[in-house]
Amino acid sequence: MQPYLELASLGLITTATIPLSPRIYSAIFLEAMAAMAYIAVWGAALAAVLALVHWVYRWRHPKSNGTLPPGSMGIPLIGETLQFFAPNRSCGLSPFVSERVRRYGSMFKTSIVGRPVVVSADPDVNHYVFQNEGKLFESWYPDTFTEIFGRDNVGSLHGFIYKYLKTLVLRLYGQENLKAVLLAETDHACRGSLASWAAQPSVDIKDGLSTMIFNLTAKKLIGYEPSNSSESLMKNFTAFIRGLISFPLNIPGTAYHECMEGRKNAMKVLKGMMKERMADPDRKSEDFFDHVIQELRREKPLLTETIALDLMFVLLFASFETTALALTLGVKMLEENPKVVDALTEEHEAIIRNREDPNSTVTWAEYKSMKFTSQVIMEIVRLANIVPGIFRRALQDVEIKGYTVPAGWGVMVCPPAVHLNPEIYEDPLAFNPWRWQGKPEITGGTKHFMAFGGGLRFCVGTDLTKVLMATFIHNLVTKYRWRTVKGGNIVRTPGLGFPDGFDIQLFPKN
Numbered sequence: 049m050q051p052y053l054e055l056a057s058l059g060l061i062t063t064a065t066i067p068l069s070p071r072i073y074s075a076i077f078l079e080a081m082a083a084m085a086y087i088a089v090w091g092a093a094l095a096a097v098l099a100l101v102h103w104v105y106r107w108r109h110p111k112s113n114g115t116l117p118p119g120s121m122g123i124p125l126i127g128e129t130l131q132f133f134a135p136n137r138s139c140g141l142s143p144f145v146s147e148r149v150r151r152y153g154s155m156f157k158t159s160i161v162g163r164p165v166v167v168s169a170d171p172d173v174n175h176y177v178f179q180n181e182g183k184l185f186e187s188w189y190p191d192t193f194t195e196i197f198g199r200d201n202v203g204s205l206h207g208f209i210y211k212y213l214k215t216l217v218l219r220l221y222g223q224e225n226l227k228a229v230l231l232a233e234t235d236h237a238c239r240g241s242l243a244s245w246a247a248q249p250s251v252d253i254k255d256g257l258s259t260m261i262f263n264l265t266a267k268k269l270i271g272y273e274p275s276n277s278s279e280s281l282m283k284n285f286t287a288f289i290r291g292l293i294s295f296p297l298n299i300p301g302t303a304y305h306e307c308m309e310g311r312k313n314a315m316k317v318l319k320g321m322m323k324e325r326m327a328d329p330d331r332k333s334e335d336f337f338d339h340v341i342q343e344l345r346r347e348k349p350l351l352t353e354t355i356a357l358d359l360m361f362v363l364l365f366a367s368f369e370t371t372a373l374a375l376t377l378g379v380k381m382l383e384e385n386p387k388v389v390d391a392l393t394e395e396h397e398a399i400i401r402n403r404e405d406p407n408s409t410v411t412w413a414e415y416k417s418m419k420f421t422s423q424v425i426m427e428i429v430r431l432a433n434i435v436p437g438i439f440r441r442a443l444q445d446v447e448i449k450g451y452t453v454p455a456g457w458g459v460m461v462c463p464p465a466v467h468l469n470p471e472i473y474e475d476p477l478a479f480n481p482w483r484w485q486g487k488p489e490i491t492g493g494t495k496h497f498m499a500f501g502g503g504l505r506f507c508v509g510t511d512l513t514k515v516l517m518a519t520f521i522h523n524l525v526t527k528y529r530w531r532t533v534k535g536g537n538i539v540r541t542p543g544l545g546f547p548d549g550f551d552i553q554l555f556p557k558n
């Protein structure tokens with residue numbers, strides 16, 4: 049059929065209909081199509097822009113059934129992650145927290161590593177969060193942290209299985225075993241390490257302490273001997289730790305990537321060990337891993353293999369790095385405060401004078417008598433702030449101090465904001481162990497001291513850490529003097545680090 053152009057419809061003439069050639073027809077058709085496509089593209093672009101504007105608006109103004117704390121959610125997707133990880137080279141509160149507390153108050157909202165989070169610098173709020181573990185809040189760490197520690201790590205477990213694991217770990221690191229076995233072993237390890245470091249021109253104290261504590265605790269946990277083939281395990285943990293609290297960008301060359309590779313390799317070693325031990329039912333129980341494997345062998349085990357492996361991984365890591373970092377900072381602070389060293393020396397020389405054999409190992413009664421040392425340890429961990437943030441997730445909308453924390457949001461309790469608050473600790477950056485004088489011993493978290501956490505999830509390694517620090521200080525101040533050879537500067541990203549190392553030279557006392 050011949051195509052026609054309806055001129056009337058175009059308003060050019062009244063009634064005429066002119067036959068058109070197919071070429072003209074298709075040109076007009078194409079033009080109409082182009083116009084429609086043009087409109088569609090613009091329409092789609094406009095819709096996309098509107099959706100984007102709406103999304104950005106929603107990002108910046110998240111929905112809530114009540115009043116959200118003030119604060120900024122940062123730029124979409126990235127939030128304020130970059131500011132959170134920005135290096136801070138002092139013992140003071142990170143600018144990320146201090147600037148926001150100044151601007152918004154002690155509770156503010158933000159977004160870090162892809163999650164909306166309410167940060168609390170308020171002692172009452174922190175206490176409330178810890179006391180409501182399992183009721184209003186549960187332990188939660190951002191996905192990137194969970195990737196690192198394993199999805200079934202103890203921090204991600206709840207309820208019955210969590211309580212069971214905690215009891216299992218306390219059998220190894222609780223007071224009874226410390227008194228019966230570990231105190232003497234830590235004393236022995238500290239003596240040996242200090243003597244070997246004194247025989248060298250200098251030692252990187254952080255590396256030395258890490259190796260000493262790793263060898264001690266990994267022996268208890270997995271029967272690790274530094275000279276056997278599993279030596280690479282320590283190297284993997286070191287690679288793991290370097291990227292632990294770094295920006296979560298998993299591409300080759302980044303610290304985070306190195307960290308994930310370290311985890312992969314360490315898990316390979318642990319899996320190999322587990323396979324070997326599972327295949328040997330006659331194996332005698334020699335270390336903590338053997339106890340865990342006995343549990344796995346039961347007809348209806350409470351643990352799964354993944355939970356067991358993640359537990360071993362977390363324990364191996366948490367046992368050495370935390371304490372090594374705190375003690376390294378402690379050595380730096382002692383060097384800067386000779387009066388504290390004098391008071392420590394007096395306390396520890398008195399202990400030795402009261403012994404029948406001055407070379408005998410530290411006894412539990414002696415350890416318990418170290419009052420000033422215990423104040424020094426409290427002061428070191430207060431200022432070290434090894435854990436810059438303790439994470440939880442709201443299980444329902446929670447009203448606190450006139451604000452709402454929406455269900456599903458993260459909460460970051462910020463211990464440094466409490467430990468460095470001048471209203472709580474006078475002249476908070478001063479290293480002053482005497483501030484703890486006459487105060488009752490703290491055995492759990494309190495509103496004003498939460499270096500080891502608080503509530504149900506209070507750190508299971510607290511007593512081990514204190515024993516390790518006390519025996520190290522005992523041997524250091526009674527047998528050696530020391531001086532810094534190089535390094536000792538700190539950085540927090542936000543985890544504590546010693547970017548230039550910290551080399552000291554030890555001199556035996558006569």
Ligand code: HEM
Pocket residue numbers: 187202203214217221362363366367368370371374429434435438439498499500501502504505506507508509510512513
């Ligand atoms: C200076 C040394 C240490 C510091 C500052 C420290 C700090 C902490 C903090 C703040 C928590 C609470 C985390 C939370 O509530 O989410 C915690 C939990 C934990 N710590 Fe430590 N810790 C130290 C040493 C150790 C040691 C030596 C071990 C050895 C086993 C250890 C094992 C653990 C474990 C397994 C948890 C998880 C407990 C749970 O989820 O219930 N920590 N630690």
